[in-house]
């Protein structure tokens with residue numbers, strides 16, 4: 001196992017399903033980890049596990065879409081651990097208020113005659129829509145801006161952003177989420193080019209359909225039964241299962257590793273059980 005004891009990683013979304021496992025995986029290898037999210041309790045639970053296993057971490061409640069709060073976070077990381085080497089931009093997600101319940105236009109949207117409980121695109125909450133865009137895009141951009149100077153000072157660094165299957169082709173109903181995750185792949189390329197002379201590599205992972213609390217409701221499980229949307233996902237996933245957080249760990253470590261991924265920057269790596277190999281027909 002590689003020893004990363006001199007590394008400091010900032011992991012946003014560290015109280016969540018995927019990035020809590022990424023944070024624990026890095027901490028167990030000796031990385032000093034900064035756990036970032038809005039809800040301190042979620043972060044403390046992860047921190048407790050890390051400390052019990054002998055790891056070193058710091059928890060920081062911070063809204064990653066708030067530029068000033070992220071700048072203060074960067075100061076704290078500098079004071080506590082002497083700066084950041086690796087940034088994992090995992091904070092993000094969707095909001096049902098930003099989604100219609102129907103998958104394509106229905107003329108009754110224009111006459112107010114949609115059935116009770118049904119919402120078309122004109123009924124979505126524009127504040128929620130903007131919030132999804134902001135958290136998923138600016139919530140990755142601001143941390144890169146805040147931590148890049150520390151990486152430059154330390155002679156280089158690495159960033160892993162979180163894209164999605166929506167970065168390649170949008171899923172139905174996910175307008176704001178899909179827009180923002182497509183933007184993440186693009187931002188990964190443009191910032192990778194910009195920061196290459198500084199020795200900062202910027203890449204992204206694009207998780208396929210990973211199991212989390214929400215997915216159990218809207219996709220179901222292979223073992224206990226799938227929803228129609230879940231059946232469609234599994235039908236398009238040659239490996240025939242949903243992903244789990246542990247499926248991402250090796251890819252994230254590879255993208256962070258300055259030796260193994262020395263010449264790799266600006267890419268988005270799908271970790272999707274083959275979802276992108278099929279056109280859906």
Ligand SMILES: NC(=O)c1ccc[n+]([C@@H]2O[C@H](COP(=O)([O-])OP(=O)(O)OC[C@H]3O[C@@H](n4cnc5c(N)ncnc54)[C@H](OP(=O)(O)O)[C@@H]3O)[C@@H](O)[C@H]2O)c1
Nearest residue numbers: 013015016017018037038039063064091092093162164210
């Ligand atoms: N799970 C999947 O199938 C899947 C697939 C493709 C891509 N992804 C992406 O992978 C990343 C992690 O997903 P996940 O499944 O682990 O989701 P998750 O369990 O909901 O975790 C996301 C975490 O982000 C934090 N967060 C959200 N907005 C934030 C903000 N403004 N500032 C700081 N923290 C914020 C949340 O904590 P607080 O609410 O406490 O802030 C939450 O703990 C996300 O970017 C997601 O879009 C997930």
